[in-house]
Amino acid sequence: MSGNDTPCTVEARQGVSVLYRGRYLFSRYEPQKPLQKTLETFTILPESLILCLSPVLPFPVDLIREKIMREGIKGCFILCAETDPVLYDFYIEHKKNDCAQKSGDENIGCPDAAVLFKKETEIAQLLDGADFAPRYSGTPLPPIGFFRRVLVLEASGAAAMCADFYKALFSYAQNSIAVFWKNRMTLVRLGRLFSHNILRNTAQAASSVSLIPASINRPILVAGAGPSLDKLIPFIRHYAQKLYIIAVDAAFRALYDNGIRPDALVTVESQAVSRRSFIGARESGIPIIADMCARSANLRITGGSLSFFISEYANLPLLERIKKTLPDVPVFPPLGSVGLAAVETALFLRAEGTNVFICGLDFSYPAGLSHCKESPSRKEEHASSGRLMPQGNPASAFRDGASFIEGKDGTLLACDPALHSYAELFSARYKNAAHIYDLSLSGAKTGLPFLSEEDAATLINREANRTQDKLTDSGGAGVTEQTAARPAQSAAHRTSAVHSFYAEEKKRLHTLRSALTGETPLNTEDLKALLEECSYLYIHFPDGHRGASLSQSFLNRVRSEIDGFIKDMETSIDG
Structure with a gap:
């Protein structure tokens, strides 16, 4: 490594600067003064994560801590972020020397740590509790719930050398x-x-049928509302017989x-x-695929099979x-949107190489027209409309927090x-997935390749012919597509497991209730x-x-919750 690539301290008029790659990272005259001036007008609020970008030397952290302690600000944490391994090692070395010369009390009131980041996204992993040793030095980072906001300070000239990286890191x-x-x-x-x-x-899951991964060989269409x-x-x-159609609940009537x-x-x-999404669905026999958190009273309306x-x-x-009680129930990340859950289900069910088409997942709407025709909200608007109250809800496009975006067209x-946020999550999660296409011309941009009806029809027919060829080759003795939902465990085994789960769960709650009432202290x-x-x-x-x-306040609140959950389990078992 040449001398130009090695940071070195340089005596300044008042303090010490650093020379690195032919440029000074602090002022050659008064290294601390620019940061001191910045901090004079910098507002630090309690419970803030302060990103100190590329500190290089310990004094930027010391100046920030001095301000925090002087103003009596509580609950802050200084996280020194660095992307250059050389400058990271340089900072750690000088930090150790600095700590050796001090009493060790300087860290009281506002802890700090330094991290070497290789990717901008790593800070999200760090905040979620990922272990970054040996690229992490200092006080362990508190849980993410400790912080209310992020503040950012450019501590040295090195931060400007990687401005885009640090901007993304902050974001x-x-x-x-x-x-x-x-x-x-x-x-x-x-x-x-x-x-x-x-x-x-959980009681309904005992008699439900399991989703089988890679079980659908037909092209899958996911319909939003x-x-x-x-x-x-x-x-x-036109192509319904050649497709496996997965609809979100609000799109049921529009299709049916x-x-x-x-x-x-x-x-x-x-x-x-x-x-209201299930009005007209009674005894239709359509299978329901539900989140375990979904309202249980809705799940038997259709009379079809139920999967979770x-x-x-x-x-x-x-x-x-x-x-552990229901090991064959798949686990999906918390996506928040029924549209995303439907796409996740489709990708879970499709066989390798099977195409997935999406439509109606707009994540936006023209002013006054939030859903497709026949959806529950449109039906309610139609039923309540009159001469003085025309159909539509244009006010929704101008409520607090609403904005306008440019759609696909x-x-x-x-x-x-x-x-x-749903649109962003959709794009980030599915834009690189293979064989998934967007058929909708309008709506928010999803990051998926658009496919015209003609091109989609070509893929659907090609896949249908390929499936038929497989059936012909096998002499028609069977089908290539497994049923999308079939028992993976015997009903008796599941029922026994669920009853054991409820018994153990009720025992926990009874023990806790006895402890909180003083009947059987722990x-x-x-x-x-x-x-x-x-x-x-x-x-x-x-x-x-x-x-x-x-x-005592917390325990009193917990005690008030217990009876309702015990009743839930007893009712579920009896039902």
Whole structure:
């Protein structure tokens, strides 16, 4: 390594600068002054993750900590981010020398650490608890729920040398924390309902049939309930017999009323409002594929087979116990959107090389037209419309948080933060998946290749002919496509496993209730362990992400939750 590639300290008029690759990383005259001026106008709020970009020397961290302690700001953490291995090693060496000369009390009030990042996305993994040793030095990073926001400071001239990298790093950190708190808000609002539903549905899972991976050899079409579905109805009806159609629950009537019988409906909604999607579906015999968190009362309406998947909506021991009880129920990530869940189901079911077509997954809408025709919301608008209240809901495009985006065809479409996040997640998750195509001309950009109806028809016919050739070669003795859902365990085995699960779960809750009422006290260690095993009792508390607490207020709130869950399990067993 040449001397030009090795950082070295240079005496400045007031302090020390660093020369690296032919440029000074701090001022040659007063190295600390620019950062001091920046910090004078820099607002640091409590519970902030402060990204100190490429500090090079220890003094930027010292200056930030001095400001935090001087202003009495609580709950901050300084994370020194570096992407250059040479500068990382240089910082660590000088940090050790600096600490050796100090008393060691400087870290009190605001801990710090340094990380060498190779990819921008690694900061999301770090915030999720990934181990970055030996590229991590300093105080362990607190859980992501410790932080409310991310602040960023360019500590040296080296940060400008990798400006795009650090800009992306900051964006990923900011997004990770924002997503965490968005999910927390969802859990506070719906976490109790999720837990009640999943315990009720465990009983239904005992008699459900299992989704078999790679079991569908026909092309799969996933139909969402966006406005773009309307234009594709004739095409879907024409090729329905050659497709395996998976529809989101809200798209059921749009298809069924046009003579198209979906092969399966996917539902994830946990609230009672979801029942309106199943109007007209009673005794239709259409199979339902449901999230274990979905509203249990909806799942037998069609009279068809019932299959489940598990969304890991939180890191709960309960979910691990359910997965052991029902090992053949697939586990999907918590995608939030029924459209994404339907696509995930399609990719799970399709055989290798099978094409998947999507339509109606718009994640946006023209002003006043949020869903396809015959969807529940459109039917309600039609039923309530009149001379003084015309059909449509244009106000939804102008409510707080709504904005307009450019769609696939260049038109402006209404969107909101939730839809926008679903569109981004869809693109990030599926844009590189093989043999998956978008048939909709309108809607938000999905990152998938667009396929015209003519090109889609060519692929569908080619795949149908290939399947028929296989049947002819085998003398018609069987079919190449397994049923999409069939028992993987005997009903008796599943029922026995579910009854054992309920018995053990009720025993936990009875033990906890006895401890909290003083009937059978537990020592502190055992009580906390039992609370953590039953974390679904408090995951929806505003402070539930901090884990179990032994404060009387917390224990009183936990006690009030227990009876409802015991009743759920007893009712489910009797039913």
